[in-house]
Amino acid sequence: MQSSDAFIPKYSELVYNGFWFSPEREAFQALVTETQRDVTGVVRLKLYKGNIIVAGRKSPKSLYDPKVATMEGDASAYDQSDAAGFIRLNALRLRLRAALNGKVR
Numbered sequence: 001m002q003s004s005d006a007f008i009p010k011y012s013e014l015v016y017n018g019f020w021f022s023p024e025r026e027a028f029q030a031l032v033t034e035t036q037r038d039v040t041g042v043v044r045l046k047l048y049k050g051n052i053i054v055a056g057r058k059s060p061k062s063l064y065d066p067k068v069a070t071m072e073g074d075a076s077a078y079d080q081s082d083a084a085g086f087i088r089l090n091a092l093r094l095r096l097r098a099a100l101n102g103k104v105r
Contacts, residue, residue, distance in 0.1 A: 007031075 007028060014025040041059025045052050 011025065011028045011032075014020075014022060014028070019025050038061045039059075040061055041057060043054060044056040046055045047053075
């Protein structure tokens with residue numbers, strides 16, 4: 001869960017400071033529990049001189065599909081022309097913010 005990087009420090013702080021039974025910690029836990037509900041599988045690790053290296057991972061519920069993740073081959077999997085629209089859409093909020101702040105060029 002990529003976005004967990006944003007709230008894990010707060011979750012840790014709550015636990016560290018003794019707020020295990022607080023409503024805030026329980027709300028964070030509900031989020032973690034829900035988002036990790038379908039996380040299952042096997043991870044292979046290599047341990048070497050104090051390092052941990054992911055050597056492989058496999059899950060029956062994986063969202064990764066190499067046929068979709070490629071920009072080669074099947075055009076129905078990913079059409080590179082979609083990127084231009086995606087970039088424009090994501091930039092829209094930034095252009096609007098710049099316009100509101102009088103920083104439009």
